[in-house]
Amino acid sequence: MNRGIYAVATGMERMLELQAMLSNNLANINTPAFKQEVPVLVPGVDAQIERVDGGNGTGATIGALGFGVYQGEHHLDLSQGPLEPDDNPLSLAISGDAFFTVQAPEGNRFTRDGSFGRDAAGYLVTEHGYRVLGDGGPIQLPDGDITVDRDGVIWAGNTRVARLALVRFAGPEALQRVGKGLFIGQNPEPVPVGQVVVYQGYLERSNVDITATLITSMTALKTYETSQRVFKMQDDTVARVLDLGRV
Numbered sequence: 001m002n003r004g005i006y007a008v009a010t011g012m013e014r015m016l017e018l019q020a021m022l023s024n025n026l027a028n029i030n031t032p033a034f035k036q037e038v039p040v041l042v043p044g045v046d047a048q049i050e051r052v053d054g055g056n057g058t059g060a061t062i063g064a065l066g067f068g069v070y071q072g073e074h075h076l077d078l079s080q081g082p083l084e085p086d087d088n089p090l091s092l093a094i095s096g097d098a099f100f101t102v103q104a105p106e107g108n109r110f111t112r113d114g115s116f117g118r119d120a121a122g123y124l125v126t127e128h129g130y131r132v133l134g135d136g137g138p139i140q141l142p143d144g145d146i147t148v149d150r151d152g153v154i155w156a157g158n159t160r161v162a163r164l165a166l167v168r169f170a171g172p173e174a175l176q177r178v179g180k181g182l183f184i185g186q187n188p189e190p191v192p193v194g195q196v197v198v199y200q201g202y203l204e205r206s207n208v209d210i211t212a213t214l215i216t217s218m219t220a221l222k223t224y225e226t227s228q229r230v231f232k233m234q235d236d237t238v239a240r241v242l243d244l245g246r247v
Contacts (some may be wrong), residue, residue: 004106005137009057009063010195011195013182015220015221015223018039018220019217019220019221021037021039021074021239022213022216022217022220023037023217024037025037025208025213026208026210026214026217028206029206029208030112031113031181031206031207031211032112032113032115032181032203032204032205033080033081033093033111033112033113033114033181033203033205033206034207035076035081035112035207035210036075036077036080036206036207036209036213036228037074037075037076037077038076039075039165039216040074040075041073053135054135055065055178059072059227060080062126065200068234072089075172075205076172076175076177077172078171078172079207080095080096080204080207081112081205081206081207082202082204082205083095083122083199083201083202083204084203084205084206085201085202086201086203087114087200087201088116088117089145089200090116090117090118090143090200091114091116091147091200091201091202091203092114092116092148092198092200092241093113093114093166093199093202093203093204094112094114094166094196094197094198094199094204095196095197095198095199096191096195096196096197097168098166098167098168098191098195098196099111099112099166099167099168099169099185099188099194099207100114100133100134100164100165100166101111101134101164101166101184101188102126102130102131102132102133102163102182102208103130103131103132103138103166104130104182107181108169109130109178109184110167110169110175110182110184110188111126111181111182111183112181112204113126113127113181113203113204114202114203114204115127116132117122118141118164119131119247121140122139122140122141122142122143123139123140123141124138124139124140125142125156126180126181126239128130128180129148129179130182132164132166133164134154134161134162134163134164134165135162135163136162137161139154139164140161140162141154141156141161142156142159142161144156145157146158146161147185147200148196148198148200150197150198150199151163151193151194151198152156152164152193152196152198158223163193165190166190166191166196166198167185167188167189167190167191168188168189168191169185169186169187169188169189170187173201174187176185
């Protein structure tokens with residue numbers, strides 16, 4: 001395969017993948033507590049070392065030949081999104097690096113989305129109906145007004161109901177997104193009292209940086225369009241060489 005065409009084609013493919021990831025970030029700009037994906041682009045280098053014949057059967061090393069840009073693993077950006085007031089008194093937001101723990105059909109899952117409510121049985125649940133876990137299991141709320149203090153302790157009047165099961169992880173590499181604002185996490189560590197702050201009547205917004213995302217998206221588009229022109233030049237060059245070979 002023509003190396004120039006291959007390098008340009010792989011670069012175009014990665015720009016399409018980058019656009020898809022950026023589009024997903026922008027589509028979730030209003031999703032509570034959404035965490036954006038950040039692209040990691042690395043140069044593709046062939047392991048083969050190109051040599052120039054020195055005339056005596058040996059060759060001089062001139063280095064590896066690049067094969068375009070490859071998109072590495074997406075990096076999950078866990079930075080804090082802005083906290084905004086919400087009319088729902090059961091909406092909760094975390095300031096800090098913790099996650100809520102919820103009980104999904106497949107097992108425990110973790111989320112930053114505190115869009116909680118009360119189901120028919122009185123349990124504190126996510127908007128998808130998954131029960132929120134506390135220090136004693138699923139949290140069942142009594143009738144009446146509920147107060148959540150900054151340590152994540154839930155009160156009904158002067159009666160302690162439960163403390164939210166808040167956990168943290170070593171880093172984004174320990175988390176995998178599974179949809180519905182949930183993550184699977186490796187080795188969750190309980191968060192001691194006083195190390196994060198829980199705000200009642202607030203929601204964390206998406207941490208997507210609109211300006212930076214749009215600039216990156218426009219750059220990727222321009223790069224793709226330029227690569228298309230280079231691809232055509234490479235293709236025309238090959239066609240001319242083949243025509244000369246037929247003469």
